[in-house]
Structure formats: structure tokens, C-alpha cells
Amino acid sequence: MLGLMQDWPLLCHRIIDHAAIYHADRPVISRSIEGPIHRTTYADIRRRALKVAQRLDRDGISLGDRVATLAWNTWRHMECWYGILGIGAIYHTVNPRLFPEQIAWIVNHAQDRVMMTDLTFVPLLEKIADKLPSVERYVILTDKAHMPATTLKYAVAYEDWIGEVDGDFAWRSFDENTAAGMCYTSGTTGNPKGVLYSHRSNVLHAFMASLPDSKGISSRDVVLPVVPFFHANGWSLAFSTPLTGAALVLPGAKLDGASIYELLDQHKVTFTAAVPTVWLMLLQDLEKTGGKLPHLKRVVIGGSACPRAMTQAFQDKYGVEVIHAWGMTEMSPLGSLCTMKPEYASLSGDARLDIQVKQGHPPFGVEMKITDDNGKDLPWDGKTFGRLKVRGPAVARAYYKDDSRILDADGFFDTGDVATMDKHGYMQVTDRSKDVIKSGGEWISSIDLENLAVGHPKVAEAAVIGVRHPKWDERPLLIVVLKKDQRATKDEILGFMQDKIAKWWMPDDVAFVDDIPHTATGKILKTELRERFKEYKLPVAATA
Numbered sequence: 001m002l003g004l005m006q007d008w009p010l011l012c013h014r015i016i017d018h019a020a021i022y023h024a025d026r027p028v029i030s031r032s033i034e035g036p037i038h039r040t041t042y043a044d045i046r047r048r049a050l051k052v053a054q055r056l057d058r059d060g061i062s063l064g065d066r067v068a069t070l071a072w073n074t075w076r077h078m079e080c081w082y083g084i085l086g087i088g089a090i091y092h093t094v095n096p097r098l099f100p101e102q103i104a105w106i107v108n109h110a111q112d113r114v115m116m117t118d119l120t121f122v123p124l125l126e127k128i129a130d131k132l133p134s135v136e137r138y139v140i141l142t143d144k145a146h147m148p149a150t151t152l153k154y155a156v157a158y159e160d161w162i163g164e165v166d167g168d169f170a171w172r173s174f175d176e177n178t179a180a181g182m183c184y185t186s187g188t189t190g191n192p193k194g195v196l197y198s199h200r201s202n203v204l205h206a207f208m209a210s211l212p213d214s215k216g217i218s219s220r221d222v223v224l225p226v227v228p229f230f231h232a233n234g235w236s237l238a239f240s241t242p243l244t245g246a247a248l249v250l251p252g253a254k255l256d257g258a259s260i261y262e263l264l265d266q267h268k269v270t271f272t273a274a275v276p277t278v279w280l281m282l283l284q285d286l287e288k289t290g291g292k293l294p295h296l297k298r299v300v301i302g303g304s305a306c307p308r309a310m311t312q313a314f315q316d317k318y319g320v321e322v323i324h325a326w327g328m329t330e331m332s333p334l335g336s337l338c339t340m341k342p343e344y345a346s347l348s349g350d351a352r353l354d355i356q357v358k359q360g361h362p363p364f365g366v367e368m369k370i371t372d373d374n375g376k377d378l379p380w381d382g383k384t385f386g387r388l389k390v391r392g393p394a395v396a397r398a399y400y401k402d403d404s405r406i407l408d409a410d411g412f413f414d415t416g417d418v419a420t421m422d423k424h425g426y427m428q429v430t431d432r433s434k435d436v437i438k439s440g441g442e443w444i445s446s447i448d449l450e451n452l453a454v455g456h457p458k459v460a461e462a463a464v465i466g467v468r469h470p471k472w473d474e475r476p477l478l479i480v481v482l483k484k485d486q487r488a489t490k491d492e493i494l495g496f497m498q499d500k501i502a503k504w505w506m507p508d509d510v511a512f513v514d515d516i517p518h519t520a521t522g523k524i525l526k527t528e529l530r531e532r533f534k535e536y537k538l539p540v541a542a543t544a
């Protein structure tokens with residue numbers, strides 16, 4: 001027997017309808033690419049998104065067509081998303097931090113028909129345009145006054161382009177399982193892989209992501225998504241913020257500490273989210289300027305492990321609660337968030353931080369397990385680590401145009417992460433399975449060592465890789481970038497780590513470098529570090 005409830009497909013554009021009706025005048029403030037601060041509202045974003053939909057429709061873009069956006073977080077980018085979604089076309093966010101050849105590869109793989117882009121990326125696109133035959137037209141997200149002279153095919157200023165229609169248009173309706181958006185994983189090895197979200201998965205994920213024990217945003221919040229919309233589905237913020245009716249502040253192209261601080265302060269932001277490297281810049285800026293964060297209540301930190309020292313700085317110095325989060329492009333992207341269940345809620349000081357370094361527990365809609373290499377479930381004792389696998393309505397079951405099987409017999413997706421689970425369901429990532437250091441048959445977590453090293457007051461950033469060792473196969477090498485104008489010795493750094501880890505986890509050596517390479521999504525690029533230190537001889541190994 002079927003239930004007797006209404007058939008109301010979970011379509012993404014219904015989110016902006018909701019915001020435009022019930023939170024119509026809520027401000028959406030952006031730092032425009034042209035410079036000045038721009039203000040609009042959800043009602044206006046919806047009105048203009050309808051024009052985008054109508055204009056795309058007039059250009060013959062329809063259900064299932066891919067429309068690329070190569071753009072920063074601004075109101076125009078958001079209008080594009082909803083306009084594209086509203087006709088059943090697919091927004092494809094392209095990460096501008098990828099190499100130009102990778103961008104060309106991705107656009108060709110997706111067969112994007114239209115490219116919507118910021119002024120920032122016009123020169124980049126001009127260089128690769130001849131390699132993008134599927135792109136029929138370029139829409140530059142600006143107005144006539146700022147429109148550059150360009151060789152891009154049928155280039156048009158966005159404001160002129162939507163100015164040609166009246167907005168008298170109705171969203172299309174279709175099955176909720178229709179493809180909605182596309183995002184490629186950055187693919188540190190091999191070609192990038194396309195993850196294809198559906199309307200249903202995005203809407204369900206936006207609900208999950210907004211719950212009190214997830215991001216917990218409400219209409220009383222002012223949300224600053226520093227994480228770009230092009231990184232892992234923008235961590236759902238382009239959906240969960242209008243869904244909850246919170247006000248939005250969008251940072252445009254300026255993500256440095258001082259620019260972010262200005263937005264946090266002037267617009268009284270209460271909630272923000274980004275990868276650790278962004279917060280490193282902000283905290284360094286605050287240290288220099290003595291700035292305070294009186295309005296900010298919560299900061300979500302994920303994408304890579306959030307160092308203990310960072311959580312401590314936000315909480316103890318600035319009174320901002322840190323929510324450590326874990327996820328993947330393949331998971332829409334949120335998989336777990338470290339909010340406090342009653343079992344841990346009364347903890348304080350170091351005991352609380354011990355929990356906060358974990359990546360947290362999954363919201364409803366994400367199932368997790370850890371297994372050994374044979375797929376056997378491992379105990380949730382907070383110590384045993386194994387392959388982390390996930391299942392749920394917003395988790396990928398296949399990649400775009402790729403036949404490989406990515407689920408196990410029970411329908412779980414192997415995340416490629418190695419993790420522990422504790423008895424209360426808190427997950428902790430020990431490593432990427434390919435980054436874990438295998439020393440004498442035992443595993444050492446590079447993440448734990450990195451987190452510890454950045455706790456040293458002179459250390460700005462740290463990375464740990466396994467280096468060949470004649471006896472132990474691999475031993476950890478700690479690579480350190482010191483804070484500006486600081487000096488330190490190997491013994492000083494290792495001395496700081498002593499007694500905080502098992503003796504055999506202690507790195508065999510410390511290499512001081514000027515910079516650590518990052519991926520297009522801000523993660524430490526271990527493949528390049530391993531290449532750089534390929535010939536490195538550890539002091540013990542040299543004499544052994």
C-alpha cells in the first residue's frame with residue numbers, strides 16, 4: 001500500500017522559492033569582483049535566477065545540458081546555479097586552481113555547452129578556449145561598464161545577457177532524481193572523476209547539513225561561506241543557507257586574512273566555514289592586528305584535519321566554537337561533524353580538545369563502517385583503525401561516464417580514508433590510505449604528527465611523509481614551514497613532540513622548507529613532497 005501524501009519532488013530551485021517567500025528581504029551581501037560591496041536579497045536572487053533560466057532556455061539549453069561556472073562566491077554565481085537548476089540543466093563548478101590542462105580536460109569530459117565566468121578568469125579561458133570545442137558561448141559575470149575586450153566566443157556581459165528577457169518564466173518540473181550538479185574531485189593521481197549530484201540528493205543533503213548537530217544554522221544566523229562554491233559542492237552552503245533563511249555574506253575573490261576579517265566584522269557574521277589554510281591566514285592576521293571576533297559564534301573547519309592548536313586558538317582566544325567536519329566531493333560533501341553529544345558535552349580543556357580533533361559523528365543519512373582489507377567489520381573502540389566506508393542518499397554510487405564499480409557488496413563506498421570509530425560513533429581520520437606511514441608492519445598516522453607539530457609556537461605549517469628506511473621500510477620525515485622571522489632547530493621541534501606520542505612514532509628527521517605545496521582544494525600535496533624528498537636520506541638510514 002502506498003502512502004497518501006502529496007507528490008512534491010525535492011527540487012533544488014524550491015529552496016530559493018522558499019527563501020524568496022519566507023525570508024524575502026534577508027540580505028545577501030557580496031564583495032563583488034569589480035571591488036565594491038554589493039547588496040541584494042533572496043527575493044531578488046530568485047527574480048534574477050528566473051531570468052537566467054529564461055535566457056538559457058532561449059539559447060536552447062535544456063534538461064541534462066551541462067553549464068560550467070568558473071567563478072568565486074558572489075550573488076551572480078548563486079543566481080546562475082538556481083537559474084541552471086530551474087530548467088533541469090546541470091551546474092558544473094570548475095575549480096580555477098587546477099592547471100589549465102586539467103580545466104580543459106574536465107570541461108571536455110563534461111561537454112559543457114555554456115561557460116559562466118568571472119572577470120578574473122577571462123585571461124585563463126582565452127588561453128585554453130581553442131581546446132574547449134563544446135563551449136558555445138561565454139557569459140562574463142559582470143556588467144557592460146566592466147566588460148573587457150575578449151576573444152572568447154560570443155562573449156557577453158551577464159547583466160546584458162539577462163537584460164534581454166523579462167523574467168516572466170516558470171521553473172520546469174521533473175523527477176527529483178534528475179541530475180542537478182557536477183563537481184570533479186581534484187584527482188591528485190590519475191584523471192579527475194566527475195561526481196553527479198541529483199536534485200533529491202542535494203535537497204536531502206541540505207536538510208542533513210543544517211540540523212542542530214550539523215552546521216545548526218537558522219534564520220538568525222549570518223553565514224559567510226569562505227569555502228568556494230567550486231570546492232566539493234560548496235559544502236552545501238548555497239543550499240542550506242537559503243533553506244534555513246539565514247543571511248549570506250559572500251567573499252568574492254579576496255580570501256586573505258585581512259579581507260575575511262573585514263567581512264566577519266562589518267557584517268556581523270555568526271557562522272563561517274573553510275579549510276584550515278584559510279583559518280591559518282585569518283589567525284595570523286588577528287595576531288598581528290589584535291582584532292577580535294565578537295559576533296562570530298561557530299566556524300566549521302574541514303577539507304583536511306583541523307589542528308588542535310587551531311581549535312584552541314579560536315575557542316580560547318576568540319570565544320568561537322570550532323566544529324571539525326569531514327566529507328568528500330563524493331558525499332555532497334558532508335559526512336560527519338564534531339558537535340558534542342551529551343556523553344561529551346560536559347568536557348572542558350584538554351579532554352574536550354581530545355574529542356574535537358576527531359572528525360565527529362554522521363548526521364541522519366550517512367551510514368559509516370570501518371573494515372579490514374577483507375571487508376570484515378572492525379570494532380568501534382576508538383583505537384582500531386581500518387578502511388572507512390559510507391552509504392547514504394547523498395553518496396555517489398558511480399562516477400560520470402565511468403564504468404568502474406565503486407561500491408562494495410553491501411552498497412558502501414570506500415572513502416580511501418583510514419579511520420577509527422569510538423563507542424559513541426565519533427569517527428577520527430588517521431590518514432589517507434595512501435599517506436599512512438608503514439613502519440615495520442605498523443601504521444603511523446601522518447595527520448596526528450602534523451597536528452602535533454603545528455602546535456609548536458614557531459611552526460606555521462607541517463607535513464609528514466614516509467621516507468624509505470632499510471630496516472623499517474618507511475620512517476616519518478617531518479617537513480616544517482616556520483612562522484615569519486622565526487628560527488628553530490630539529491631538537492627544539494622534536495623535543496616539543498616528545499611524551500605526546502609513542503616513541504616509535506617520533507619523526508626521524510625534520511626538514512625546514514620555505515613552502516609546502518597544496519592541491520587545488522588546499523590540501524597538502526603529498527605526492528609532490530614525496531617526489532621532492534625521493535632521494536632524502538634519513539640520518540639513521542644513512543648510517544644503518
Ligand code: ADP
Nearest residue numbers: 185186232302303304305325326327328329521
Ligand atoms: P578533493 O579530493 O577534490 O581535494 P575532497 O573534499 O573531496 O576534495 O577530498 C576529500 C578528502 O579530504 C577526504 O577523503 C579526506 O581524506 C580529506 N578530508 C576532508 N575533511 C577532512 C578532515 N576534517 N580531516 C582529515 N581529512 C579530511
